[in-house]
Amino acid sequence: MTDSIYVQPIGLTGGPQSEEGDAIRLGGTMVHAHRFAVILRQDGRVTRRWRCTPAGIGAVLGELPDSVAVEAEAQWSNLTLAHPPLSLGERTIRLDQPQIMGILNVTPDSFSDGGKFMDDPEVARAQAATMLEGGAALIDIGGESTRPGAQTVWEGDEIERIAPAVQRCAAMGAAVSVDTRKAAVMEAALDAGAHLVNDVSALRHDPRSTEIIAAHGVAVILMHAPGSGDDLHGDADYTNVVLDVFDWLKERRDAAIAAGIARDRIILDPGIGFGKALSENLALLNALPLFHALGQPLMLGASRKRMIGALSNEESAQDRLGGSLALAQVGMDAGIHMLRVHDVAATVQARNVWRGLRDAALTDFAMLPG
Incomplete structure (x- = not known):
């Protein structure tokens, strides 16, 4: 048994x-x-x-x-583990309050922006600058769409997309994350100035990925996705989605540590929308506090996800701000350390108001006996 x-x-x-x-x-x-x-x-x-x-x-x-x-x-x-700040190049990211990661997709087929940041470097640079001015703690740059049915991108093309964007953002003084599951792309991005790797396959897709992360000593985000190979959304078969995802992330955390990646450089993400039905996504969101028991900083990426449209009149990706902010608050209420979002300024404003309410709750002794 x-x-x-x-x-x-x-x-x-x-x-x-x-x-x-x-x-x-x-x-x-x-x-x-x-x-x-x-x-x-x-x-x-x-x-x-x-x-x-x-x-x-x-x-x-x-x-x-x-x-x-x-x-x-x-x-x-x-x-109860208090996580030390993340050192990302010259930037230090505190984890005692929710931090905002801005999404910059340099792909032709992104579900959320349709590739508008791919062909014109100045448009991409301006978007990154806007996110940083809006309060983003770091920028996450991706060169391959991971939406259901998206075509796999050859690593050479992916490098050609992301390396210049990483260089521009790093030159602006930004902390930069690269969203990739390919070892060669990780290497190129780190050489271009990236400080963190966001791997939606949790270092399963490319056998060299773990070695690269360990050798560079960089932080890594391990995200849950049930599929292997090119289809991250396939092979979904849950007995209890919350407990199954917990066990899976625990196994990937332990595998990363065994391979030489420092435990304090590992961030975990339950993978909302990856190989999960609406009911399963909702169950995970309602159970987010459980994942603190894994002892790692937590990231939530629910911005503009399909589930928002499913719950609200099939709104298009560009019209899901309200739902994205609602899910961001769910994450903040659960103690999520990092929110990966498209709408940085609006989320930062929501975070700041939320933080004010939390500060007040922690310091309001009016209800205590005198």
């Missing part, structure tokens, strides 16, 4: 004072949790579920089978 354990925050609170100190801070963020579910899964089926607060977690952990006791202790510790 295969046993697995999950320590899931299920009750969030404005601050520890609201619960007389019986709350923990999730992932070093501005979000606190007061109630938790400890879930035991055996042979893929949930068999037990305990509920407790931090005051009672010791008693619950003491009841667990020996097969999962060590992992449960690790997850409980991970939930």
